[in-house]
Amino acid sequence: MSEWNEAPKTVIEMAKRIIANDHPELMTASIAFVMKSEGEDDQGRSRFKIKPHQTWAKAAKIPAKYDALMDFQFLIWIQEEIWDRLDYHQQEALIDHEMCHCGFNDNDAPSMIPHDFEEFSCVIERHGLWRKSLLEMGKAAQQYIQDDLKFDQTKNEISTSAAPGRVASLTGGQLKAMTNQTAL
């Protein structure tokens, strides 16, 4: 069974910086982070076995049944064993990705945003960027490659005067309560 652990400070600090730099829409959001782990067996070996299509992280709205337990709008969980294998830029990209799933609808209620493109590599090989969402993806990739040649990837200072949204790890008690409920 999976275990839920508090998110380390590095995750929280990185999340705040990403909101400040790239997610102004989440400045007022409250986001809880938590690490998911498969734990260790009796011999102290990790029980984690990587699966095809392994989920690296997931963002969700906090269901109403947790209202009494925690005052957050979104929960982002990260698979700890994956996190530990990623380099710094991959970790940033993963958090940025999950934050892209978090938004607010016209009524200002938290809402989940789906991916803006989805495709198989083999279809792109055979048919190219055959729909608008893929063309956009292609443009973004091209832009990134051009920029990457021009600049070093240094975008790490907080660039804002406003304080980033409320980002925190779930605490021990909240984690325990969550474990006792059905998994999100």
Ligand SMILES: [Zn+2]
């Ligand atoms: Zn996603």
